[in-house]
Amino acid sequence: MDLSQIFDATLLNSTFRYITPILLAALGGLICERVGVFNIALEGLMLWGAYFAVVGSFYTENALLGVGTAFVLGIAHAAVFGIIVIPLKGNMIVSGIALNLLIAGATIFLLRAMFGVKGAFQDPKLQGLGKINIPIVENIPVLGPILSGHSWLVYLSWVLVIAVYVLLFKTPLGLRMRGVGEQPEAAATLGVNVNWIRFGAILASGALCGLAGAQLSLGQVTLFVENMSAGRGWIAVVAVMLGQAHPFGAFLASVLFGFADSIGFRLQAYGLPTQFTGMVPYLVTLAALFVIALRRKKIAPFM
């Protein structure tokens, strides 16, 4: 096996595609983390987004409207999570687990109820996101094939990294958000509405997970498969931790996990059994958890 055959521009190009769903969900997760909400519903919200991106694209025959559907319904579903954990003060862990299980079941139910199929849904009417070739950039050797030729959601995710950074660290709202996360009582004393800030952050995470799901089902491929998020929402939870809830940190963590995702596929071509290459992203994520833990001074709580 020749290493230069594995690590080439195509691999890095596919890495960027794999990064995007994890990155978008991680941005949602870190916004929640910054305001003191531990959101483990990312997995389900991403799957929900993937499903409704396909639904929207199928009925409108327009990929953009598909993404829009995922975006709006992502917010709507996150609102359910928000209502349970904010005004009703429900347990975040239990409601997160329940929401993930609800969506896993609901997408299968809806797949049968709406399209009468099981397992996967694919249709010529489904419009994928397509690729954008950036003029000039695409002709640069090495960098061109890596940076050019992605769906617009990939480029949007890079813009959103900056946008979330600016929001959190350069705006008054961001200051309030971080205040709510670090010292909710103090923030409340200063007249910040803690509950609304938290609720808003949860809605934002729903929107971002909707986009993440759209990239999964319309960006990488053009179909919906049962359970196609396959733990990526949980990997995003770890990306938030590894990136210390900072947008740039989450970006680097997502690059690592996206790389692990794409190298798995690449190694498959060299005769490694799919089962071992499939394990790679989860093992890398587990290894990252050890790094996070060792970096801390104190033993963390269980959740």
Next chain:
Amino acid sequence: MAVTTHTRFRALESLRPLQGPFIAIGGAMVIGALLMLLSGHNPLEAYSSMLLGAVAGPNFVNLASTLARATPIVGMGISAAIAFRAGYPNLGGEGQMVLGALTAALVGLYVPLPAPQLLPLAILAGMVVGGLWALFPAWAQLRVGVPLLISTLLLNYPAAYFASYMVTHVVRDVPSGMTQTYLIPDVLHFAKLMQGTQLHVGIFITLAVVLATWFVMQRTVVGYRVRMMGFNAQFTRYGGVNMNRMGYGVMFVSGAVAGLVGAIEVLGVNYRFIDGALQSPQYAWVGLMSALLVNSSPLGVLLAGVFFSAVQTGGFGMERVTGVPRELSRVLQAIIILFIAAQNSFSFGQGRAEERET
């Protein structure tokens, strides 16, 4: 919370712990009915066909199916409840169960021992492997500080992939054309309790596990310590309990019960390890939801597990009669747990959530 002191209501007071689950089930049924109306089905017809599908049929064959399905679900519920009681959010039951099942099948196939010794050995080996797989996240949590909630969940994937690799490349029954092991010898098969169904004697093992868990939790010092760990870890540590040793013990037992469930499914239902056969019916997750529904009470898990099993089995009847896809069962189950979460009536550990707030 207003508590009535009137003696006449004493009997009603004892039903108070059931209040949360009943509100949750009622609420989920209302939402389910709305979903059915929206998709143009008659909810009354659907629910009655679900009930009949869960318990009726010639010779109560549907009830037998419900109990057969409840066997692994209740077992996985106990596995989750043991860990939750101690405050350990073990989401890795699926991987622990799968590895236990694979181990039991391999021991049954390849260890040359007579049946009387081989059967207990296969079960025991499945339990040990399930327990060991759960010890790893326990060690990572207690020694390194890796959050158990996430590590246990992530470990499900390598476990499933490893088992899949084994039955695809190493111990595959090639002539069958499927990714599965060969059939284990007939002498190891659990006896069926009812012909034509999947109900087998393994249900008594599950019942024994429920009773043993209840006894240990409620009537022994170890069980008291486990409950106290979940209730107030610091207090328990000051009380002189070795928290690390207890933590390893709890996770090992939780994983071992999951491994036992896997072994029982192999010996009682499939008679071989089939790739994905234990994951697709969602045993681990439905079991976990049973534990969440009843705040990890062992006897409660028995009721909740049978109930959730009935909802799933009834789903087949509902689909047959009314055409409502049976996956609605999974939706209803999850909505029930969302109601539980919204009522804040579940907590990891014994204490109710509001009592844990400082």
